[in-house]
Amino acid sequence: MASSFHRVVVIGSGGRLGAAVARQLRQSGHAVVAFDRKALDLSRPEIVDDRLGPLAFDTVVLTAALTGLDDAEQRPEAAYAINAHGPEQVAAIAHRRGARVIIRQRFRSITSQV
Ligand SMILES: NC(=O)c1ccc[n+]([C@@H]2O[C@H](COP(=O)([O-])OP(=O)(O)OC[C@H]3O[C@@H](n4cnc5c(N)ncnc54)[C@H](OP(=O)(O)O)[C@@H]3O)[C@@H](O)[C@H]2O)c1
Numbered sequence: 423m424a425s426s427f428h429r430v431v432v433i434g435s436g437g438r439l440g441a442a443v444a445r446q447l448r449q450s451g452h453a454v455v456a457f458d459r460k461a462l463d464l465s466r467p468e469i470v471d472d473r474l475g476p477l478a479f480d481t482v483v484l485t486a487a488l489t490g491l492d493d494a495e496q497r498p499e500a501a502y503a504i505n506a507h508g509p510e511q512v513a514a515i516a517h518r519r520g521a522r523v524i525i526r527q528r529f530r531s532i533t534s535q536v
Pocket of ligand 1: 434435436437438439440458459460462463464465485486487488489504526527
């Protein structure tokens with residue numbers, strides 16, 4: 423991320439990566455609004471809209487994920503909602519705002535620059 427000031431939303435701040443990213447961004451002087459699962463459940467589309475709707479941001483970092491393979495196999499619908507549909511919804515909201523979105527998941531890292 424360039425050294426200029428950014429308003430960043432971090433989704434997944436209860437996890438290891440999200441917590442570290444939020445901390446580092448704050449230390450670097452950026453404005454950060456961080457959501458853990460309790461504050462923003464990615465599997466609930468209405469909550470995602472409700473939480474992101476009022477915010478001004480230029481970047482979203484999404485690290486929230488259903489990370490356990492066994493868990494994902496046992497709960498495929500939840501895995502799909504959290505690891506696919508949720509990020510898709512967040513990306514669409516960011517795109518409408520002209521914000522960039524950075525999604526970090528185990529096997530891929532996706533960055534959009536609009
Ligand atoms: N850590 C690394 O070094 C690293 C490296 C490369 C890639 N990655 C990838 O980055 C992602 C995050 O890794 P991590 O190590 O930070 O994993 P993590 O510690 O397990 O964090 C994942 C977070 O996602 C949250 N979450 C689960 N379901 C959710 C939902 N429905 N809505 C919102 N949040 C939800 C979890 O909440 P709860 O805590 O409440 O369960 C948890 O805080 C993973 O996809 C991982 O594969 C991590």
